[in-house]
Amino acid sequence: MNKIVSFAMLIAVLIVLASCSTPAPTRAPMAVPPTSLRQPTDALAAIQAPIGQSYTNSLGMKFVPVPGTSVLFCIWETRVRDWAAYASANSGVDRSCEHLTFLGVPVNDGSDHPILRINWSEAQAFCEWLTRKEQSAGLIRPSQSYRLPTDLEWSTAVGLPSESGITPKERDKKVQNVYPWGSQWPPPSDAGNYADRSGQSKFSGWTGIRGYDDGYAATAPVGSFAANRYGIYDLGGNVWEWCEDFYDGKSGAHVLRGASWMDRSNVDLLSSSRFALLPNVGYAAAGFRCVLTSMSPEQQKASSK
Ligand SMILES: [Ca+2]
Ligand SMILES: [Ca+2]
Numbered sequence: 001m002n003k004i005v006s007f008a009m010l011i012a013v014l015i016v017l018a019s020c021s022t023p024a025p026t027r028a029p030m031a032v033p034p035t036s037l038r039q040p041t042d043a044l045a046a047i048q049a050p051i052g053q054s055y056t057n058s059l060g061m062k063f064v065p066v067p068g069t070s071v072l073f074c075i076w077e078t079r080v081r082d083w084a085a086y087a088s089a090n091s092g093v094d095r096s097c098e099h100l101t102f103l104g105v106p107v108n109d110g111s112d113h114p115i116l117r118i119n120w121s122e123a124q125a126f127c128e129w130l131t132r133k134e135q136s137a138g139l140i141r142p143s144q145s146y147r148l149p150t151d152l153e154w155s156t157a158v159g160l161p162s163e164s165g166i167t168p169k170e171r172d173k174k175v176q177n178v179y180p181w182g183s184q185w186p187p188p189s190d191a192g193n194y195a196d197r198s199g200q201s202k203f204s205g206w207t208g209i210r211g212y213d214d215g216y217a218a219t220a221p222v223g224s225f226a227a228n229r230y231g232i233y234d235l236g237g238n239v240w241e242w243c244e245d246f247y248d249g250k251s252g253a254h255v256l257r258g259a260s261w262m263d264r265s266n267v268d269l270l271s272s273s274r275f276a277l278l279p280n281v282g283y284a285a286a287g288f289r290c291v292l293t294s295m296s297p298e299q300q301k302a303s304s305k
Contacts, residue, residue, distance in 0.1 A: 051141075051294045058139055059085055059130070063292050064231045068156045071291040073149065075232050076222035077239055078126065078288050081111035083118070086126050089133070094122070102284055105202050105218060112221040114239045114287040120254045120279035123148060123242050123288040130290070141294070149291045151245040151274075154257045158235045158271045159228065168255040168274045169248035175272035180228065180236030180258070185266050186212050192237030193220040195264035209264045219261050237261065239287035240275055247276035254278075260285035 055063045055072060059082050063072035080098050087093040097117045100107040108116055118126075127146040134140040149157065151168040158180055165171035177183045181191040186209050193216045196208040202217035214237075216224070223233040235241075240256040247253040253276040259269045262285040267273065277283055 051144075055292065057130070057292075058134055058137065061290065063290075066153070066157045066230050066232075069153045069291075070295060071149065071153060071293045073153075073157050073230070073232055074290045074292075075227065076289070077114040077234055077241065078118075078123075078290060079111065079222055080108055080113050080115050083115040083126070084111070086129055090129060097282070100284060102218060103203050107218040107284065109218070110221060112223075113219045114222055114234075116219065116239050116287040117282040117284050118242075118287060119282040120148075120242050120277070122282075126288075127290055140292070144292060144294050146290045146292055148242050148244045148288060151243045151255050151257070153291065154235075154241065154243055155272070157228075157230065157232055158258070160271050163272060167248050168243070168245055169276075171272060172274040173267060173270055173272050175270065178271050179269055180271055186210060187269070190214060190225055192225050192234065193261050194237045194259065194269065195262055199261070207264065216261065234258075236269065236271070237263075240283070240285055242286065242288040247274065251276070252278055256286055 052065055052072075054065065057063065061078075061082060062075045064075055066073050084095070084098060087095050087098075097115055098108070100117060108114060124147075127148065131140070131145040134146075135142060135144070151171070152163075155163060155171075160175055160178065163171040163174055165174060179185070179187065179191075181187055187194070189212075191212075191214070193214050194209055194212065195206065196216075197213035198208075198215055198217040199206045200208045214220070214225075220234075220238055222238070225234065225237070227233050228235060235258050237259055238261060239258075240260045241258050243255045243257060245255050247255045256275040256277060257273075259273065259275075263269060268275075275286075277286065
């Protein structure tokens with residue numbers, strides 16, 4: 001499917017949904033941490049995020065290492081409860097995305113469901129806020145920060161072999177017959193949350209994967225299906241996940257990975273499948289996942305050369 005062309009289809013979906021205004025959030029001043037936690041030399045002894053090891057942050061988000069990358073991956077898609085903490089601490093953050101409906105049916109109905117319809121820029125603002133919050137509290141080092149995974153980090157996390165192509169667009173769907181659960185089609189039961197019989201029973205005109213029923217018409221609470229080899233949940237399905245990278249370096253769109261509760265195609269569900277949206281566009285099947293990096297942007301740039 002031509003991703004750029006597919007924007008027109010997305011716009012139709014977005015018209016059906018309530019519009020998601022995306023005002024630039026203005027941030028409330030953060031509390032000044034105690035002096036003992038502001039000084040790196042003192043704080044390092046109290047740092048709770050050991051580099052390269054699993055970490056649970058101040059919002060209860062759990063991070064695990066992924067061999068072959070230099071980052072820790074959140075085991076969950078960013079939840080409604082995580083977004084609510086961000087929105088409570090900052091003025092002007094859109095909170096309508098915490099309670100979406102689709103064709104009159106609640107979508108992310110609960111604090112452990114993924115936040116969705118968040119655009120790329122909003123996801124960036126969340127990561128920047130969380131970085132400042134935890135650095136100020138002495139929970140992570142000054143060199144550590146939260147961000148979105150890169151396209152290739154996401155590929156490593158989902159277990160893809162080496163991919164050819166410079167841009168995500170060039171890598172799109174190039175690895176055939178590899179899904180997050182293996183090579184079987186249709187997916188085995190409980191492979192993940194995709195368009196299925198449950199959706200068909202709730203949404204008029206909906207078509208799910210033939211013979212597949214995961215039990216969730218819309219989103220599922222994060223972690224409802226089995227984790228992968230690294231302990232990460234829902235890389236396949238539930239919500240598409242924004243990545244840092246541009247899709248093709250020309251369109252201005254950014255890449256998303258993993259398919260969602262609205263997807264059923266044996267092509268779109270491939271581990272190597274990519275989707276793309278402009279950074280100011282929210283979509284009812286798109287959320288995000290954070291990673292924690294221990295390298296400064298300069299170090300990351302140097303290491304990727
Ligand atoms: Ca489903
Ligand atoms: Ca996902």
